[in-house]
Amino acid sequence: MSAGRTDVTIGVLALQGDVREHLHALTSAGATARPVRRPEELERVDGLVIPGGESTTMSKLADVFELREPIRKRIEGGMPVYGSCAGMIMLATEVLDGRPDQQGFGGIGMTVRRNAFGRQVDSFEAPVEITGVPGPPFHAVFIRAPWVERVADGVEVLGRVSAGPAAGRIVAVRQGNAVATAFHPELTGDLRVHRYFAELVGEAAG
Numbered sequence: 001m002s003a004g005r006t007d008v009t010i011g012v013l014a015l016q017g018d019v020r021e022h023l024h025a026l027t028s029a030g031a032t033a034r035p036v037r038r039p040e041e042l043e044r045v046d047g048l049v050i051p052g053g054e055s056t057t058m059s060k061l062a063d064v065f066e067l068r069e070p071i072r073k074r075i076e077g078g079m080p081v082y083g084s085c086a087g088m089i090m091l092a093t094e095v096l097d098g099r100p101d102q103q104g105f106g107g108i109g110m111t112v113r114r115n116a117f118g119r120q121v122d123s124f125e126a127p128v129e130i131t132g133v134p135g136p137p138f139h140a141v142f143i144r145a146p147w148v149e150r151v152a153d154g155v156e157v158l159g160r161v162s163a164g165p166a167a168g169r170i171v172a173v174r175q176g177n178a179v180a181t182a183f184h185p186e187l188t189g190d191l192r193v194h195r196y197f198a199e200l201v202g203e204a205a206g
């Protein structure tokens, strides 16, 4: 798993959301991380994290900052990308309970439902085992999170909620170099998902 380059730079899409937390998690995981707000900044990164936040706002700002097409093209070209929560929604090819005008970047053939866990349950925590991430189940924090309702052929399910009322729901997926989680590893200090992604970026660059 760790045969790739280590001198890679990972961007965090810095339009809205928990940008600082991802920059901090990536740096703590040993990666070089930079905020990305402009197309020129996107050109200089080897991989991109799309943070948690609010996907409808991120969608609007992606247009204002003229980043939608550049990001879409880089993802199509194989740039590794990781989306958490709102970032997962931005990577989905289909969104249920979205705003009619919200648009993402694509990258993962999946249907996600926004705010899927129910309006009463704004946030909750649950154990999740993730394929390819060694160690004990992830202590996953969900905040008005989506879940994945359907995946297309070629999409690997990496994790499901393993206990509680939402047990069995798909919350981590990967298609090629695109990875998404419905939860927020950037908030818990558990760096395993960020390390996993940094290794993927290194392999893709190597």
Ligand code: GLN
Pocket (backbone or CB within 6 Å): 051, 052, 053, 054, 055, 056, 084, 085, 086, 087, 089, 114, 115, 143, 144, 145, 146
């Ligand atoms: N509900 C938010 C959205 O639709 C996602 C929440 C989050 O990222 N914590 O974008």
